[in-house]
Amino acid sequence: MAEKMILHPSSSTVVFAVLLNVFFTGTYGNQVPLILWSSGGSPIPEASPPAGHVVSSSQLSSLLASVLSSGPRAVVLFQQDKLSIDDFTVFGGVFGNEEDGAFPNLKSALQNSSGQLVLPSVSQLGSSRIVQLLQEQLRTTPLYLEPKNLAQLHLSASDPALLVVRLPYSGTDVSSSKDDLRANDGVIGRILDIMKAQAIPYTAIYTAHGPSQVIQEQSLDSQLVGRSLLQTNVYAPVQFNDSSNNACILFWANNFTVSVYQGKWEMTNLTTQTFAQTPKLDGSKCSDTDSRLSINYENVLGFKSFRVTFVMSQRDYKVSARKWFTLDQILLEYDNQNTTLNDTRDIYAPGEYSYHCESVNIFSSAPRTPSATQWMLTFGGFQIQGFSVTKGRFSYANDCASFFTPAIWMGLLTSLLMLLILTYGLHMIMQVCTMDRFDDPKGPTISVPQNE
Template identity: 50%
Template sequence: MAGSRSSSRVPVMAVIGLFFALFATRSSAAQVPLLMWSSDGLPPLASPAAGHITSNEQLSAYLTSAFGSGPHTVLLFLQDKLSKDDFTVFGGVFGNKQDSAFQNLEAAMQSSSSSVTLPALEWSDSSAILALLQEKLAVSPLLVDADTLSHLSVNTSASNLLLINLPYCTGLDKSCKKVLHDNDEIIGKVLSIMKDKNVPYTAIYTGLQPSRVISETSFSSQPAGRSLLQAVVPDVKAPIMFNGTGSGPCIMLWAQNLSVSLSSTSEWTDLAAQTPSLTGSLCNNSNSLLVLSYENFTLRFAMSQRFFPVSGRNWFTLDTVQLEASGLTASFIGSRNIYAPAEYSFHCQSVTSFRDTLLVPNNTNQNTTQWRLNFVDFQIQGFGLSNGTDFSYASDCAGFFTPGIWMGLVTSLLMLLIFVYGLHMIMQLNTMDRFDDPKGPSISVPQTD
């Protein structure tokens, strides 16, 4: 999600093009890419999971941190249409810098102090990004071009929003690559003028709407065919976030499946496919409670953090998970197995209450002893959210020494012992210290009849 400045000589557009290709998604939601760089510096932004679509709320939270204080001059290069395919097709992905249609953009991002790349920004309206910048900067946009900007006096003591509109190919007169190359020349000219004026700036390059929208229905109508080498990227759901009294989220949870069952024979119900209500959730510096209320079920995740003198740091634990259904409540203890440093998140591929139990049942009620929980690809964090939009570094439940590693270590140790034993036997071989004299009398052995 975020790209930082690098000293590598590989063309930036090649990296961005491959980055967009790797983060391609089959979601039917319309998306536009967004590139952002600054001459002064930008707040860090963590990289997302593959297929992640940045929501307008996440972008708004990041712009708040970027433009939170002081005046800013923002250059908004707003192209009529733009998609990540434009970078992968026309950006010189295979390292041919001369073939790239974004040479000035590449040079600008490479020379900037920091940059941010959003390959898939949720798109809903053509004026969304402009309205969002107006809100954050509290100024109206000023439509300019390169010639106008060269004669414009920019007041750096106040915020400025300079809008530069860029066309897109229509297929009538110019090829898309030619149009994008001309737009890149305009970007280079504008940035050169800002450099000559010695005005610090933050530049954003995005589109009014996507140039290519790939609907998921187009895939379902195609025959499956031979799919051995096909890579299928599943849709990635947004994490569940609860906003406390502060400015951003204080609890985050994500799971591929949140399955519950009220008996060993009943069917599983996946709650992750439903949208919960977070009423009743709370968080502070020592305790967090996430309440997920669904139509027929309620899940409560109670977490706490405290200081451990032995390790010299704060740790958080998932104390209990409660499942409420039909007026009954089952409680499961997780504090003995589910824990992590307070500034980390906790992740586990499988969290269950019935197999390799990380959640231990703590309810003697006869009606709830058969209740079961099964969380797949589970990640939760109740404290120390760094940027308010992504999980912190994850402490995983998987042990380092897997059965395969143990087998390799034991086999290697056995072969080492055999080698050492053989070497020891060789070192114990000694030559004879006395030999027969060939010039002396021979040894005769008398024969008897």
């Protein structure tokens, strides 16, 4: 049988709701937010806590005593495993206009309350003792509810009651966090609907045992416009400065691998040595027409000294009436030997742009024979700019991916084929004409002899 609870009616209902747009978006260590609202009545007399103030356990006890002294003494406590103020700011839908927020029922409950207030930062000690504090104020035993047993909840308004609903929260990634919060919001909505259907005035509290670590969703506003997005990567690009200490060459790759073939392939990854550390750029230079970026290494593929040099030039082309820069070649120097990689003819961009390509493979021209040495450079997320660098940042990137991709060509050709079929069909229909003469029905009929 479902347990009966008697609730004491109150002449006035006190509202104590949490305003979530309270200028807080950071992480609060061992502090959690607390939302408290009632089904109606006069607002809470206390003022909002000042910005940045952490509500202690004693202050929380005083606030609860003030609210419950004149408000509904039927209290529903929604206690989540983990919760932070960032859960509301990231997943939204409480006080804003978001239609896809994770808290539609909580938003509706706050909008229908007669007053709103926020406690964005309550000490974890106070939050962990909230059941004990409420039990002392109401002088009743808490009743722990499971979401699956909500249909058995039956209330009446005579004596105080304390309902405790535990809500899970894993928060392993963005998708699961939003799903957990949306499911918990559904439980909140079902319980509030039961309270409303039974006409029971209530005071509801939404808090947690401890803070959560919110996984931030990527915002498009934080990205740069266009294709020069590499400024947000973990490592800064390699930068060479001119005599005035202004950046004149920039180079970046999220993966930089050098491979050599001497009977078999050997490979080494230079990404960390190039970008996570400060490389030696001896031999680099830059001017308005020619630039060289030389990156020096030690102990690469068995060579004590190893240097990679990007040779770039900028020329004025009359046909396009603008300047273009090209990566003419890449020089490899290793233990008094050198190799030139000329397979760079497709790496070019307007003079004021950078060049970007998601994947670049550059081979040396030596034939693959047992006695010959062949080199291969592999770049992932390759971007380079040798001219017109401003403020140490890449300019808009000329990407190697053409606008007319194979998928676009397939769509265009398919559309053209369908258009030709439609045109041919219309042409055939327009050629159909009616007969200009008909047989005379009063004349002799045509007789066709048949051989028996």
